[in-house]
Amino acid sequence: MHALLFALSDPTRLAIARALADGAEHSAGDLAGDIPKSTMSHHLKILREAGLTTTRPEGMRCRVSLRRAELNRRFPGLLAAILKNAEE
Amino acid sequence: MHALLFALSDPTRLAIARALADGAEHSAGDLAGDIPKSTMSHHLKILREAGLTTTRPEGMRCRVSLRRAELNRRFPGLLAAILKNAEE
DNA sequence: TGCTGTGTTCTAGAAACATAGAACATAACC
């Protein structure tokens, strides 16, 4: 659980998680605003290794999505509580 | 919320929070196992500044306790979800 | 084949963090 809390303790990564909270797949480029690609790739790697997201290559781009169901099975209510409190 | 998640993303500090989860006041010395005093003081400071704990001096020692009610008001369900998933 | 768009990996510098010894402050007690 440390990795999960650490991953979401960064403002940039929490923003990414919130953007993914709609359940849809987003490309890395869409998620990055003016953040450089390499920085974005770094944050996505941390989120992925914490088990928060999955990255699926599709042609030229990456489809990133939240692993909501798996996380809820492993840490019931945790992701929901964090995302809910991150709203404002 | 970043400070809170970051504070609890450290194993040592999460262990402290779990020890405090019984609602009782603990002294810093009791919470520290073989952790040096200065290290313990550092971790307690981070927890305190994240709003997770209060430290009340009482004679020679410190009485540390979780700010459960305040946290639950500010971040409903969050601390409970973290502590529950930290059990095991 | 050459060009463009999308990400990853490599690399490096700056900033933040963890750890812990040493000195200090304070309280209790003789």
Next chain:
DNA sequence: GGTTATGTTCTATGTTTCTAGAACACAGCA
């Protein structure tokens, strides 16, 4: 006052993390 117990602050050292440029890999397309 002197001693002991409990924490904090200071200082130093090593590690991790964040950021971002540069080079690279690969898919798509003319």
